[in-house]
Amino acid sequence: MSDAEFLFVVCQRGAESALKRELACTWPQFRLAFSRPGFVTFKLPVDHGLSPDFALRSVFARSYGFSMGRCTGSYAELMADQLWQQAGRRAGQQAWDHLHVWQRDTAVPGDRDFEPGISTLARQIGRIVAERRPPSVAPQRVFPVNLVARPGQHILDCVLVEPGQWWIGSHQASDMPSRWPGGTPKIDMPDDAVSRAYLKMTEALLWSRLPVAAGDRCVELGSSPGGSCQALLDRGLIVTGIDPADMSPVVLQHPNFTHIKARGADLKRREFSRVKWLVADANVAPNHTLDTVEHIVTHRQVDIQGILMTLKLIDWHLADRIPEYLQRVRRWGYPLVRARQLAFNRQEFTVVALRRRPRPSRRFATKRRLTST
Template sequence: MPAQTLAAQPGRWLWTCREGFESHLFEELLWADATPRLLGPALLESERRPDVTPAFARAAEKVIATWAPAGGAQVPVEDILDALSGLPTHVPWVLRAFTPDSERGNTQAGRAEALEAAVRAALPSHRLLEEDHRARDAGALLVGLCVAPDGVLVAGAVSAREALSLAPGGRRRMKRAGESPSRAAMKLEEALDGLAHEPGRGDLCVDLGAAPGGWTQRLVARGARVVAVDPARLMPELTKNPRVQHVQQSAFAYAPEEPADWLFCDMAWRPQEVAQLLAKWGRRRWARNLVANIKLPMKDKNPLLLRVRQILVDDGGWEGLTVRQLYHDRDEVTVTAHRMR
């Protein structure tokens, strides 16, 4: 790790990740011949953006300009506006300042907030799109200001339609519902937030390894019917819900009575065995959509994920596969895919 944050190079790609996982993202970029460089905790850059999205990347943007003034002096707003002047103006912008998701990076939150406010005030109001959730439909440009430790500031941009995340720096913080039993519910909400469509009223969902019911609870709240598969007990309010069928059986032994619209899985089990189980569901066309959480080993995370991808695609026939470590994930990744019937 560099002793101080390094300045990114214009024309290259800036990547954010979870602190402690820089080496895994570096390895993915290296395998893709993207010529990566470690800039500091939770920050990397690469010569190009790989065709396959790295699992450990939260966000990526193309670097426009970088500043590293001596003594951490504040960068004049005029200099930032000058750097942004070459960006297209025929599409709306979503402007966000963010910090790296690291212990030192988080100390720059106040600086980032003040900088964003100053740049916003200097830009024509009609250029900015305030409803971030409309960014992809509007063909907006995400304009990021990465406020890093040691006075480093990086300006970058990426089309919303090509962005890994619409959240600043890829940190999609989901609100924890008061009745939710665990962090699991927020993991599911973040995973669904990035999909083109979500489970809705009347959809049949199967939740493998459901207990105590965090994911089942959120699915029922969306109006879905849920078959919750787990030998352990669910929360009492779920067992009384007419749209929840609790099957007290091992997920590995369970076979559905009818094909499901959605398959969900969040089990603390060996990753290759979980991948093989999910591949069986795809191969037998038991579900059309997949959202699953894969726990990661202490070592050899990247080779394991390559094997998981191979199992799900080659053995399971799942299409449109994404493998991402989301903000609410820890030593795990979230997998999404679909299968045509």
């Protein structure tokens, strides 16, 4: 039997090429092994020395871990038994704290009503796998399935890649996405949400841990129709939306919301003098968004503390320029910059940038959180 070790990486359907090119730069020793839309594995070098909670530092990896290979078959119960044989062998002395079971994306988020998360099938299979666990490797009376793990917990991953083909893996929870099943937070979209940007903004706040507080002033460039403003208003922020297009009446009637019907570049920069957070979600090329944001945040009367920016990959090849985009943001005086293609992003990714480190709190203590990507 080969002793080779493999890494599995789950990404947005269609983002595989960008992911492979990204990892070829950061981890040239990894060798591509298996690839399906939204799911890729890599063979690791023999002496990789990676810890179970290592940081992949990838924009496009939604979730990743060490692969233990696949289980195949026609009956979930028999496949669950195979899974535990493989997982038991690998666990050695260590017991599993958690089981995360999810399905490879069936569509691009937002297409054909698809949104990432735990599907009914994944929920059913999770139940079957948990019921058939051997007590020696998962001794808990109630075995946690698809819950948010705590940092340090050992997670058994099961990705439903094809019907009758599950890929098994493991990782140790560390930063926020590594604690969510499949790297996707569970977000309930309110009935009155006016766009799926509500999901995107909620995930962006959870992932970035931007220290926003009720009463803070925030501006969004590219705010129409207003889902993302709603998520910010729900947190008690005072929000100004800047967009030449109309806002939804649901958002307009909120007492803490103001609409300025204009393009970002048309505004006087002193309009931003009391603003703490800048959000940008304009459907234009990355350099256009960066030009507009740069013009605002580098003005001497403006003191924006943090930026949350969606950059649209109008062509997937723009992904190769991400390091250059992030370097540009750092040069504005924001040394803490990270980027991630969020589960609820489409062909785009999100950047968070902070002027200074937030005051330490236990919430911010996880190992990988403030490393730059």
